[in-house]
Structures are given as structure tokens and as C-alpha cells.
Amino acid sequence: MNAVLIALLVLPLLGAALTLAPIPDRLAPRLGTAVTGAALALSIALAAGFDQDHPSRMQAVTDVSWIPSLDIRFHLGVDGISLPLLVLTALLTFLCAVYSTRRMPSGDGVPGARSFTGLLLLLEVGMLATFAVLDLVLFFLAFEIVLIPMYFLIARWGSGAKVFAANRFILYTLLGSAVMLLGFLLIGVKAGTFDMTRLADAHGAGLSHTTQVVAGLAILLGLAVKAPAWPLHSWLPDAHTAAPTVGSVLLAGVLLKMGTYGLVRVWLPIVPDGAATFAPYLGAFAAVGILYGSLACLALARPGAKGDLKRLIAYSSVGHMGFVLLGIASLTQSGVNGALFANIAHGLITGLLFFLVGAVKDRYGTADLDTLSGTTGAALYGRAPRIGGLLAFAAVASLGLPGLAGFWGELLSMFGAFDPAAGLSRPAFVTYMVAAGIGTLLTAAYLLIVVKRVCMGDPKQPAPVTDLPDLKAYEAVSWTPLAALTVVAGLWPALLLSLSDPAVKHLLGGG
Template identity: 70%
Template sequence: MIPLNDTTTQLLLLAALVLPLLGSGAALLPRAPRWLGQWLGVGVTGAVLVATLLLAAGFDHDNPGTIQAESDVSWIPALDVRLHFGVDGISLPLLVLTALLTFLCALHTRARPPAGPRPAVFVSFLLLLEAGTLATFAVLDLVLFFLAFEMVLIPMYFLIARWGGEGRGPAAWRFILYTVLGSVVMLLGLLVIGIGGGTFDMVELAEAHGAGLGHGTQVLAVLALGIGFAVKTPMWPLHSWLPDAHTAAPTTGSVLLAGVLLKMGTYGLVRIALPMAPEGMETFAPYLGAFAVAGIVYGSLACLALGRPGAGGDLKRLIAYSSVGHMGFVLLGIATLTHTGVNGALFANIAHGLVTGLLFFLVGALKERTGSTDLDTLAGAGGAALYGRAPRFGGVLVFAAVASLGLPGLAGFWGELLALLGAFHPADGLSRPAFLTFLAVAAFGTLLTAAYLLLVVRRVCMGDTPGEGQRLPDLRGFEYAAFAPLVVLTVLAGLWPAVLLDLTDPAVQNLLPGAVR
């Protein structure tokens, strides 16, 4: 580790938050040379990635449960709103994941500019999206959290609406309507907690663990927060905006939507609802668990329906539905209210970002080569048949699929396992028979997940019908650069889960001081 003083870590965190904003503005400068727009995204996101990696290297790993790189400046004194930033073992992995995926997306955009108007504007929205996402994970004030949470909606809307594929207009509108309506309800919950607790400071409210908030107030706050965060996660049945958004979005939009934006909802549950309204969470935990396992089974069945021959299923849409199931495990882990379950949820968050981000990169590359993401077309005569036509490409696709189904030794395994273990011994006060039922249903969902992913691998890599076509271009240099970090980190997290768990566990113990292991 690199020993860094407090001032240096503060500057690194602030640089990671400010640089994307400056870069977003610079991309829109009039009469800027063409090369500026082409390289600005790579340069700024690369600098942000370096800043977050240095922040991680200088992080005090002996005390990951404490807020570090903290800065606190008064912003609106009349409302006691402060520019309060900092990171701990929960937010640091999400900051690094966001910086990494955005850098890889910028690299991909530089090599393959999106079809559509003004690539420099695309880069500007990409950087604005990064700034809002990083701020969401770093802010420690409820009002600032809401502003950062909303900041990402505008750039994602335009990325879908202006640079998306077929059906991008309705998909973008559905995305913005669902998320804005959810955010309005979420704001109510934030105000209930902030006004009832006498402060909007997230650190103070978390340390109070609901003191000063009555049971009814906590229940109302968690209901409002839960609806808002459930839309962004997304939780079944509030998920219907997601498949259309993923199907229409450009490749980089799909990668960031699945890899980063979906994590904002579950992060909000862990950072805000769990420690600040514990009684409200205990009241709604069984319902959250029930919706979580319903999403696991529903997402898997939808994927099986899309993947069967003759269904006309779209591969991007299938992976979008798979996210509903995978995020169900995250919600189940949170619903257990145990250290084991919440650690599993946080681990599954990172694993899903790595693996699903890789899958959407691969699907985008596959569409570029074949001109389609329709599974029947990809599996037909002269379709993809990647084993014979692009073997290295097919190998990476198989790796991403088996990582997504939770193969032991890869990142997808540990988060789901810990969520199931948390359900086996839920927190005191929760119905163990109910959570054992949730465990059984979720375990069945893992079998369904393996079924549809293996079906997709067989159809795309081998094909349904015999036939030979010309060889497809195999992995290119910029694709190796974009895919390799995700592959390496997926293996590293699978073989060495302590890298993440040693960061998250002390912070989770601070958030849930009375919970069981």
C-alpha cells in the first residue's frame, strides 16, 4: 500500500469527482479540434481511474469501516446542507468499478465511435454520467445524494434516445418516466429521515441507528426509499423499463447501465435504509425477500423463453432479464439483515458489474460482426457459430456465461452463496421458515440460470443447424484491452474473495452493529 496523508486522499477523491465535469464541458467547446473529442473521453476517464486506484492504494485497509478521504464544507447553511464527501469499505469498490467501466467504455468509443450525431456530445454525456455516478457513491449528505442520484438520468436518457438502436425513443422515455417517478417517492423518504433525525448528514444518521425516529416514521421512510431504490435496482415487478432500455441502448450505454447504474439502488438500501431506519427495514424485510426471489425465478424463466429456438429472442434483451434475476440475489442478501447476507449483496454487486459489463461488450461486438442480436439468426445456418468462426471470441463468451451462472472459482459464485447463507440464518425477529423458503426458491433459480446460459452458449457458439459461413473477425486489439481487465478481475474476485470481503465486512458491522454474523 502507498502511505498517503489525509489531504492527498481528499484531493484524489475530489479530482475523481471534478475531472469528469470539466471534461464534459470541454467536449462541448465550440471550434474544438476533432482530435480533442476523440481522445478527451479516454484521457479524462483514464485520469479518473488512476485517481481512484491511487485512492484505493492509499486507503487505510486496517480501518475500512471508517470514513476516509473526508471533506466537509457548508453549502446551504439555512438548510444545513453540506458538501460532505468520503469513502469507506462499501463505497470504495463501487468507485473503482465505476471508474474502470467508464474508462473501458471510453476506450471502446474511441475505437468504434457510435453511429449518430456529434461524437463529442456523446463523450460529454458519458463523462457527465461518470461524474454523477461517482458522486452518488461518495456523497455523505442526503440532499447531495439525491442530486447526484438524479444527475445520471439526463445523460443516460440522451445516450439511449440519440445514439440507441431501434425503439430508442419509447425506451428512453420509459426509462426516464420510471426512474423520475421512483426518485420523487425516494425524495419523500430522504426528507422524512433527514427532518425526523434533525440532520441530513449521513454519517450522523447512520451512527444514530434510527434514534429519534418513531416506528411509524421509519416504516414510512423505508416504504418510500424502497420504492425509489427498487425502480433503479430494478426489483420485480418494477423492472419493465430495463429490457427495453438495454435493447435500445448503444453498447457503452448498456455496459454502464448494467454495470454501474443498477448498483445505485442497492447501494442506497445499504447506505441509507439499513442503518438509518432499522425498524422499518425489519418490518419490510420479509416482503423484500419475497420480491427478490420472485425476481430471480421470473428473470430466469423470461430468459429461458427468449432463448428457446423459434422464439425470436434478442440476446441483449435476454441479458437484461438476467440482470433482474442476479439483482434479486443482491436484494435477498440485504433482506436477511445479517452481516453475511449484506456482505454477499455487496460482493454480488461488484461481480454483476464485472460479468454483465463483459457480456454487453461481447454482445455489442457480436452485433458488429453479424449485424444482428436475434438469437434465431445467430443460431441459424451461417449464423455466429463462434467455436469455428471466431474461437477466441467464443472462448471469452463462454467464460462470461459460466461466470454469470455462478461457477465456483469465479466472481459470480461468492455473492450468491453468501446471500443464500444469510437466508439460512436470517436476523433475529425475522421468520426463519419464510427465509428458508426463499432460500429454496433462490437455489432453484440458480439451476434455471445455468439452463438458459448454457442454452445461449450452445446456440451462439455451435448453432442449431449445420452450415458453414465465412470466418468472422476474431478479437481485435482494442477488444482485448477492453475485455481483459474484466476477465482478470472476475477470476481474481473468484479465487481471492477476501479482497472485497475484508473491505466490506467492517463497514457492514458498523451499519448493522446488533446483527448476527
């Protein structure tokens, strides 16, 4: 089993190295599809071989000494928390690679497909490694590896103010992770180990209260930038607006999850005192984020607001990640389970939404909502019924319709906030829950407005483009799995919860 996990990391790395060799640009996307497909197969094999009866135990473990003088170990493993994220990452990257074989961003001064494939594979290495490593320093390294390919994907393959957006993205996340590294170093120096499982089993034993609070703050800041938590979110809308479709999908689908995963994996169990100290603040920021994100979306969705559809989905991510953060801040089993579920659900649904919006932008040449909708609405139901239907599906999934993936995570998060862990102020968290509840209403409002303005309308009205092809084969291939999994996760939430629940209980110190 551990060989499978190592192969899962090494394979994309080799693929990325291969793109440095002079292979023709024409073959590069196929290489990317093959490698990411193999990685997906490996991740499915990993899931199949995973002992579902003991999801709280680390499995497929590799633990060898890497740098003895700093006591840094090459420690890999998966449990019920990281396994779904690994599979999601492998799946989304594969779908992106499939999509890119036909829809490679191109234009003046845009580098070739070879560099694109190499960066995509390098990105996959970093994302998978983040979820697979069990050493704080390795976690930091994996966290940073992701930045470089994402920077170039935005800066070179993006559109609009791409260099500005890419610089902003990298400055925010670099500053955040520098602070996070200081927290990690503090823990490592004081506890004498960087091993995440050993530190998590200790539940803060051996770390003084002050150390835990200082390290907890540093780690929270670093991860909150990535998640992103309001008010550290302002890099996100720019990055999403400028990024190419594939970049947006992976940014929303995986990169944001790295922040919340870090909170669950590192912040909650390793510095419990720090977590308890800052949880009320995180909860407050999460609640504000939920309201802020949905209000921003409402403003963007208004007719005449010149709202960019990609920007709108980006702000909706701020709201959705607010639910995840609220669940984590409740420090309860149900809240954290909800957060992890919402993580996966957001990855599936927002991934699909960004694919769809990217397709609309490709077809219309713009994602400006006012231009798209004209006077009555873009009428995708009439002009491109399959795309319109999928968009409406993704929108209602995103607003949390029961029976689809978006519902369970947000419900459980709010449930966690309704009855927060002992020691947290109940009235405060109930207030956050009420704010989150209002947020769900606002979310429903703006998503329905978007559906109305994009999908409905008069097909006969003059449109910016006359020729509007419906769903193409490669689009169907790369989007169907996401739609299907959204339904599966919505109808059968136990599939994920049975994996995460024992692991969460273990992390929170309950067995």
C-alpha cells in the same frame, strides 16, 4: 487523500465542460479516454491510500457546509463499501471510453462524438458522486444527474424503439426518485439533519417508528425501481435492448448498483425499523425476481422465440440483482456482504457480457438469437474462437461457477437468507432461499443454452455474414481487465470481503 476524492469528481466534470468548447469531433474520444484514464488512476490512488486496517471508518473525508439554511453539507468520504464501487465505476467508464475510440456509434441523425464524450463524462460524475457523497440530498442529486446523460445515450445513440425505451427509463426512475426524495425530506425534517453518517450512527434513534416505516417505504420504492426489483423492473429490458453497447455496460455495470448501494447505505442503517418491516416483502420480491428473470431468459433462449440476446442479458440482470436484494433483505452480515460482493461481480461479468453481445451485434447486424444461430448454432468457437471463448467464459462466470466472481456473492446471499436476522420469519426466508437455489439451476440452464446456440454449431453452415473478424486489439484491451478481475475476485474473495465486512458490521450496528 480528500483532495484525491474531490479531484476524482471534478476531473470528469471539467472534461464534460470542455466538450462544450468547439474541439474537433476527431479529438473528443481521445479526450474522453484521457480524462477517464486519469480518473481511474485517481481511484486506484485512492484505493492504495485507503487504510485497509479500518475499512469501517470514513476516509478521505471532506465535510463543509453548503446550504446552512437547510443544513445540507458537502460531505464526501469512502469506506469499505463504497471504495470497490468507486474503482469499478472508474474502471468500467475507462474501458467504455477506450472501446468508444474505435467503435463510436454512428449513423443517420446520430450526433457527433463530442456530445457522446461529454455525456459519458457527465455520467461518470454522477455515478462516482453517488458512491462518494454522505449527505442524503447530495445523494439524491447525484442519483438524478445520471439520468440525463443516460437518457440521451439511449434516445440518440440507441437502436430500435430507442425513444420509447428512453422515455420509459426516465419516467420510471424519475417517479421512483421523487418518492425517494420525499422519504429523505421526511427523515431530514424529523431528524434535523441530512448527514448520512450521523443518521447511520444513530440507527433510527430520534425517528419515531411511524416515520421510519413511512420513510423506509418511500426510500425502498425509489431504490427498488433503480435496482430493479421485480415487479418494478419492466423499464430495464427495453432500455438495455435499445441502448448502445457502452450504455448497456454502464447501465448494468454501475447504474443498477446505485439502487442496491442506496439500500445498504441509507435504508438499512438509517431507518432500521422500516427496513425490518419491509425486509420480508423485499425478500419475497427478490425471490420472485430471481425465478422470473431466469424463466424469462429461458423463454427467450428457446429456439424460435425470436429472443434478443441483449434483452436476455437484461432479464438475467433482473435475476442476478434478485440475489443482491435477497442478501440485503436478510438483514444479516453475511447476506449484506454477499449482496455487496454480488454487486461487484455482476458489474464485472455483465459488463463483459454486454461488451461481447454488443460486438456480436455489430458483426452480425442483429442480436436476434434465432438469426444468429441458424439451424445448428452460430459456431463462434469455430469462426471467431477468441470471442466465442470469452463469451463462454462470461456465461459460466455469470451462472456462478465456483472459482469465478459470480459464485461468492450468490452463495453468501443465500446463506444470509438461510439464517435471517432475529425478528424475521425463518421459514419464509428459507423458502426464498430454496426459490433462489432453483433460480441458480435455471440460470445455468439458459446460459448453457445460449453458449450452445451461439458458440457451438457447424462453422460450415450458411451464416448471415460471411466475414466474421475475431477479437480486435481495442476489444481485447477493453475486455481483458474485466475477465482478469472476474478470475481474481473468484479466487481471492477476501480481497473484497475484508473491505466490506467491517463496514457492514458497523452499518448494522455491531461495532
